[in-house]
Amino acid sequence: xxPLWLQWVLWGILKAVLVLLFVTxxxxxxxxxxxxxSGHIQNRIGPLRVxxxxxxxxxxxxxIKLLAKEDFFPKRGDPWVWWLAPSVAFxxxxxxxxxxxxxxxLVVQDMNVGLLFIVAITSFSVLSVFMAGxxxxxxxxxxxxxxxxxxxFSYELPMVLALVAVTLATGTLNISEIVARQQGMWxxxxxxxxxxxxxxxxxxxxxxxxxDLGEAESELVAGYHTEYSGIRWAMFMLGEYTNLLTxxxxxxxxxxxxxxxxxxxxWVWVLIKAYLLIFVAMWIRWTLPRVRIDQLMDLGWxxxxxxxxxxxxxxxxxxxVMA
Amino acid sequence: xxxxxxxxAVSIAKGHRVTLDQMLRRPITxxxxxxxxxxxPGFRSIPVLKANEETGKLNCTACGLCARSCPPQIIxxxxxxxxxxxxxxxxxxxxxxxxxxxVCNLCVEACPFDALEMSADNELSAYDVRDLxxxxxxxxxxxxxxxxVRIAGGQKR
Amino acid sequence: MEKGSxxxxxxxxxxxxxxxxxxxxxxxxxxxxxSTHGVLRLITTLDGETVLKAQPDxxxxxxxxxxxxxxxxxxxxxxxxxxxxxxxxxxNEWLVCKSVEDALGIELDKRAEVLRTIFAELNRLISHQLxxxxxxxxxxxxxxxxxxxxxxxxxxxxxxKATGARQLYAFFRIGGLRNDVPDGWIEELSQxxxxxxxxxxxxxxxxxxxxxxFIQRSEGVGVVSRDVALAFGAxxxxxxxxxxxxxxxxxxxxxxxxxxEFEVPVGEHGDNLDRAMVRMKEMLESVKIIxxxxxxxxxxxxxxxxxxxxxxxxxxxxxxxxxxxxRGEVGLWVVSTGGLGPYRMKWRAPSxxxxxxxxxxxRGEKVADLIAALGTIDIILGEVDR
Numbered sequence: 052x053x054p055l056w057l058q059w060v061l062w063g064i065l066k067a068v069l070v071l072l073f074v075t076x077x078x079x080x081x082x083x084x085x086x087x088x089s090g091h092i093q094n095r096i097g098p099l100r101v102x103x104x105x106x107x108x109x110x111x112x113x114x115i116k117l118l119a120k121e122d123f124f125p126k127r128g129d130p131w132v133w134w135l136a137p138s139v140a141f142x143x144x145x146x147x148x149x150x151x152x153x154x155x156x157l158v159v160q161d162m163n164v165g166l167l168f169i170v171a172i173t174s175f176s177v178l179s180v181f182m183a184g185x186x187x188x189x190x191x192x193x194x195x196x197x198x199x200x201x202x203x204f205s206y207e208l209p210m211v212l213a214l215v216a217v218t219l220a221t222g223t224l225n226i227s228e229i230v231a232r233q234q235g236m237w238x239x240x241x242x243x244x245x246x247x248x249x250x251x252x253x254x255x256x257x258x259x260x261x262x263d264l265g266e267a268e269s270e271l272v273a274g275y276h277t278e279y280s281g282i283r284w285a286m287f288m289l290g291e292y293t294n295l296l297t298x299x300x301x302x303x304x305x306x307x308x309x310x311x312x313x314x315x316x317x318w319v320w321v322l323i324k325a326y327l328l329i330f331v332a333m334w335i336r337w338t339l340p341r342v343r344i345d346q347l348m349d350l351g352w353x354x355x356x357x358x359x360x361x362x363x364x365x366x367x368x369x370x371x372v373m374a
Numbered sequence: 375x376x377x378x379x380x381x382x383a384v385s386i387a388k389g390h391r392v393t394l395d396q397m398l399r400r401p402i403t404x405x406x407x408x409x410x411x412x413x414x415p416g417f418r419s420i421p422v423l424k425a426n427e428e429t430g431k432l433n434c435t436a437c438g439l440c441a442r443s444c445p446p447q448i449i450x451x452x453x454x455x456x457x458x459x460x461x462x463x464x465x466x467x468x469x470x471x472x473x474x475x476x477v478c479n480l481c482v483e484a485c486p487f488d489a490l491e492m493s494a495d496n497e498l499s500a501y502d503v504r505d506l507x508x509x510x511x512x513x514x515x516x517x518x519x520x521x522x523v524r525i526a527g528g529q530k531r
Numbered sequence: 532m533e534k535g536s537x538x539x540x541x542x543x544x545x546x547x548x549x550x551x552x553x554x555x556x557x558x559x560x561x562x563x564x565x566s567t568h569g570v571l572r573l574i575t576t577l578d579g580e581t582v583l584k585a586q587p588d589x590x591x592x593x594x595x596x597x598x599x600x601x602x603x604x605x606x607x608x609x610x611x612x613x614x615x616x617x618x619x620x621x622x623n624e625w626l627v628c629k630s631v632e633d634a635l636g637i638e639l640d641k642r643a644e645v646l647r648t649i650f651a652e653l654n655r656l657i658s659h660q661l662x663x664x665x666x667x668x669x670x671x672x673x674x675x676x677x678x679x680x681x682x683x684x685x686x687x688x689x690x691x692k693a694t695g696a697r698q699l700y701a702f703f704r705i706g707g708l709r710n711d712v713p714d715g716w717i718e719e720l721s722q723x724x725x726x727x728x729x730x731x732x733x734x735x736x737x738x739x740x741x742x743x744x745f746i747q748r749s750e751g752v753g754v755v756s757r758d759v760a761l762a763f764g765a766x767x768x769x770x771x772x773x774x775x776x777x778x779x780x781x782x783x784x785x786x787x788x789x790x791x792e793f794e795v796p797v798g799e800h801g802d803n804l805d806r807a808m809v810r811m812k813e814m815l816e817s818v819k820i821i822x823x824x825x826x827x828x829x830x831x832x833x834x835x836x837x838x839x840x841x842x843x844x845x846x847x848x849x850x851x852x853x854x855x856x857x858r859g860e861v862g863l864w865v866v867s868t869g870g871l872g873p874y875r876m877k878w879r880a881p882s883x884x885x886x887x888x889x890x891x892x893x894r895g896e897k898v899a900d901l902i903a904a905l906g907t908i909d910i911i912l913g914e915v916d917r
Contacts, residue, residue: 093677099405190558194580194898237395260671269669270902285840338393339386340744341671343899344580345559382743392738402681414688416695416713425753445607478610478701479709492695 066159070148078292081109081329085292113285120281125187128278133186137279137286140179143172147250151300152227154310154318155293165226166218168300170211173256175201176294180265180275183287187278195274198344199265202255205351206262210252212359213245216366217305226301230309244362245307248355253298254332255351257291261339266333272346299328385456419494421449421481422517423510432514433489436465437489440490446474449481470513472506479519491517539545551822555583564904566669569912573889575901582901585893587886592916597876604871605631605843610701615878616914617698619628619658621650622856623701630852630863631705634845635842641787642832643707648786649824650690650702651803651854652817653720656727659814666807669906670899671750675739682731685723692716700748706839717825718878724818732814740811753892753904756801760888767859768809769885769908773801779855791823803900806907813857842869858909878917882910890892 052056053061083098098109124133144175150165152158161348162168177200220242221232229238239246254260266274276287303309303324310317321346342350402498404411421440424433434451448471482490493516498507508516555576561567570591596615600608605627612627613620625647632639639647687697693712696703701865702709721752739745755765760773771776778795780788796812798805845867853862859881866875885908892904 087396089673091401093400093401093674094396095677096401096403161618190556192557194577197394198580221797267671268877270560270899272565334390334393335638337674338389338738339672340667340739340742340748340901342744343748343897345897346747378743385741386766388737389739389742394736396678396734414692416693416710417691418695441605445603445611474697476610476613476701477696479695480607480610480701483709 066149070159071145073153074145074293074296075146075289077296077304078289080107081113081355082113082288083107083264083331085333088330089337092334092337103227109217117281117285122283123278123280125189125278128188129186130321131186132182134283135279136179136182136186136282137290138181140290141286141293143175143179145319146172147297147301150226150308152230152298152304153300153321154294154316155227157318158227159211161227163224164224166214166224166305169297170214173294173297174203174207176256176290177207179290183279184275187275189278189323191271191273191277192275195265195271195277196266198238198267199258199275200350201344202258202262202264202347204354205348206252206255209248209355209359210256211356212356213249213252214305216245216359216362217242219363219366219370226304229306230311233308234311237306237311240364241307242306244358244365246302248359248362249306250302251350251355253302254335255347257294257332259295259332260336261342262347263336263341264344267341267342289362295329295332296325299325299332302328375513408415409487413494413496416493418477418479419492419496420470420475420477420498420508420516421490421513422493423468423513424489424491424517425514432464432510433487434468435487435489436461436468436489438488439484439529441486445478445480446476448474450471465510468510468513470508472508473503493517495519532726546701549565551793560901561588566665566906568905568910570906571905571910571912571915573901573905575893575898577898578830580897580899582896582898583894584740585890585901587872587889589883589886589912589915592912594917596917597878600653600876601873603873605845605873606705607874608876609703609705610699613699613701614913615880615917616856616858616861616882616911618661619654619771619857619910620699620705621654622854622861624700625651626854626861626863628703628705630850630865631843631845633852634848634850634865635840635843635869637706637836637839639707639835640832641827642829643834643836644787645824645828646708646712647703648691648788649720649821649828650708651786652820652824655857656814656821657683657690658819659810659817660686662857662906663735663739663814666903666906666909667707672745673741675735677740678734679730682727685726688721689716689723692719702729704835705843707833707835709835711834717828720821721825724821728815728818735811740807740912746804748900748903749802749807749907751800751802751804751909752896752900753803754801755888755892759891760801763882763891766853766861766881766884767857768806768813769859769888771796772800772809772907773797774804779853785854787827787907788820788833789823790827791820793820793823803903803907810909842871843871844869846857853879856881858911858914859885861914878914880914880915880917882908882912885917886910886915 085111087097098106100106101108101112103328124130147169149182150160150168152161180199180203181196184192217229217238220238221229223229223232258265266276272276276284279287300321303321307324312320425431426433436451438451441449441451450467450469452466454464456462456465477492479492482492495516555578557574558577560573560575562570562572567573572588572591574586574588575582591877594614596611600611609624609626612623615623660679660683664676667675690700692696694700695717755769755773757773757775760770761775764779772796776797781795793816796809796816798809847866847867847869850865851862851868853860860879861881862879864877864879865873867872889905889908893901896904
């Protein structure tokens with residue numbers, strides 16, 4: 052029998068590998084799905100030539116291509132900051148998964164303060180954006196990083212406040228507990244305002260159209276990752292799509308009843324709900340034009356923040372009256 | 375509820391209806407190399423040299439009217455000089471520089487002998503600009519392989 | 532301020548009436564940039580997100596058109612003129628033909644005149660569709676661009692069926708058209724117009740121009756007042772967006788524009804939204820004009836009149852001809868010494884003139900609106916640089 056500490060380490064490594072595998076496979080599927088959805092929305096076919104059913108191998112071909120690319124470094128950039136930024140983008144996206152239950156008991160570490168942990172960890176993404184923008188020593192990157200920084204800060208707040216209302220209503224920060232409290236009614240119905248604020252905030256956090264100001268293609272080329280190429284750029288993409296997956300799973304757990312559903316096993320229900328939300332995010336992305344930076348700030352501070360505060364007040368009053 | 379929220383929600387919902395509706399339709403993409411896109415009659419690519427169907431000889435008499443009418447001056451034609459030192463009525467060479475051709479049809483309109491025609495073969499790309507220089511034999515062969523088409527409507531000046 | 536001295540001094544900042552200016556950064560938008568509509572370079576001075584100055588640097592697509600055509604005969608100029616405004620090439624051909632026809636007093640047959648008007652309006656429709664797509668892309672929506680290209684393709688197919696080329700037609704000749712339209716072409720044209728009016732246009736409105744984000748992005752941005760637009764010599768939708776109902780088709784009718792009924796859409800404030808809406812309405816007006824032209828089209832008639840002299844020589848003198856292209860008044864100044872070709876030709880490109888307004892539009896706006904303002908000017912670099 053192995054010593055206890057070694058067992059513990061081996062289990063940890065195994066869990067980490069499993070999570071990494073799950074996240075990577077999902078991100079690859081998501082990148083393919085985004086292309087297919089955008090293609091069909093635009094009356095196109097989307098990826099097709101590489102092979103597999105409906106061109107599903109396209110993302111693998113892309114990864115091979117990106118790995119083979121030149122590792123370019125801007126001459127006057129800040130090397131350490133520049134090199135670390137993609138990892139800082141991807142690591143928090145991965146870390147969230149350690150407390151995110153995919154099904155009943157299907158979680159790496161069921162934390163009592165899981166929601167708080169997720170909120171804390173996702174705040175790191177602003178750091179990676181800023182590191183990338185600053186380290187590149189590029190004006191487009193810098194403007195993109197400034198925009199994305201301001202955007203992420205101002206949408207963090209309404210999102211967290213929306214979750215505060217959820218915590219008020221359920222009385223717990225443990226995500227499994229929150230799911231368990233939704234057996235009677237999904238939280239989206241009593242907490243629709245919170246859902247709305249959280250979902251809009253999530254789309255903004257993910258830097259997706261209509262809020263993709265950090266990488267606004269028409270004016271900033273590619274925003275904060277203009278200077279990145281090859282596998283480093285792929286890390287940003289991977290982080291972005293992992294974040295899309297995490298926030299969709301989180302919304303489906305917190306607002307859409309998680310694994311409650313007939314017939315199918317719990318984790319399938321979670322994934323079905325998450326992928327539905329992902330599709331909606333893609334649908335929104337390929338329909339709407341981009342907002343301007345001042346309109347984005349207005350929406351965040353003058354609309355979503357008061358709305359989430361109002362929601363907390365309403366929830367509090369309701370709880371007090373019912374109690 | 376303020377009016378702008380309602381307006382925004384309705385307009386955004388309308389946009390999403392359009393995209394969802396289009397998503398459920400058949401894609402309009404045509405897979406180009408596998409399914410060649412047909413050209414309409416009258417489509418013009420480059421001028422090619424016509425030959426007489428019975429004798430197999432070129433109609434060209436090397437009069438040079440096409441070369442003079444060509445705006446970018448890319449047709450190079452010279453007549454054969456016989457043993458007696460006089461110019462004959464057939465071309466010694468007829469070269470065309472496709473890299474500068476504007477496919478304007480002016481040479482065809484200038485030709486009084488019906489020796490030129492616009493070909494419909496547009497897949498003439500090359501990796502080297504020198505491969506876009508066509509000589510008399512190549513142009514005559516192009517006329518045989520690629521179905522050349524009359525200008526649309528069948529009317530000619 | 533001269534080129535090369537892009538540093539913004541405190542005095543210049545003060546003149547703009549801006550207090551507490553931070554360190555300005557100079558950024559080169561273009562010539563390799565996703566949304567400069569070709570190869571335009573914008574030397575932009577930014578204060579954070581706000582544009583202090585936007586200086587267009589042109590010439591990356593210069594082909595020396597005006598000098599090259601000096602040695603050419605008039606019929607030879609037609610295909611090369613196509614390359615100026617390559618999105619709406621019919622107008623360039625028509626302009627060259629019209630200048631010679633007007634100078635020599637060549638009268639066209641009715642059928643040729645009506646067909647020319649039909650082709651021009653079809654090309655205007657296609658050109659505005661492309662503008663719709665690129666403007667959507669400038670403000671961040673990609674899907675409308677693909678829809679615009681999808682609908683434009685049918686229009687291009689129609690033009691290809693008649694002229695033999697998709698984009699650079701070389702179709703007009705001095706004295707008419709090269710050939711008549713094929714059988715069934717007019718019917719297909721009517722189908723296309725029905726499709727555009729009933730299916731495509733409502734999609735454009737629902738997807739983009741009716742969208743609240745679009746309206747918020749465009750309203751009150753890039754304002755050009757009536758006086759400024761007139762002072763800069765702007766024409767076309769840029770001028771009409773500022774509330775001046777000037778349209779060459781109405782002011783100096785040519786073709787059969789005198790016989791058809793159409794409106795000249797006019798904006799009110801001269802902002803991006805007004806310019807966009809003027810173009811959207813012009814698409815419907817084009818449809819209306821083509822429908823009336825189809826009614827007017829005589830069954831019989833020479834498309835290429837036989838009254839053209841064998842040798843085309845313009846009498847000595849100066850000639851100015853103008854047309855209303857999708858971008859504004861496009862004019863051609865011909866100086867003839869009586870030879871086979873022009874002594875000098877000057878192309879009045881509406882894109883070039885309208886582009887001068889960009890700096891005026893963009894100052895004080897956000898950098899995203901600079902791109903949007905550039906989109907509403909609807910420049911074609913082939914015409915700006917010539």
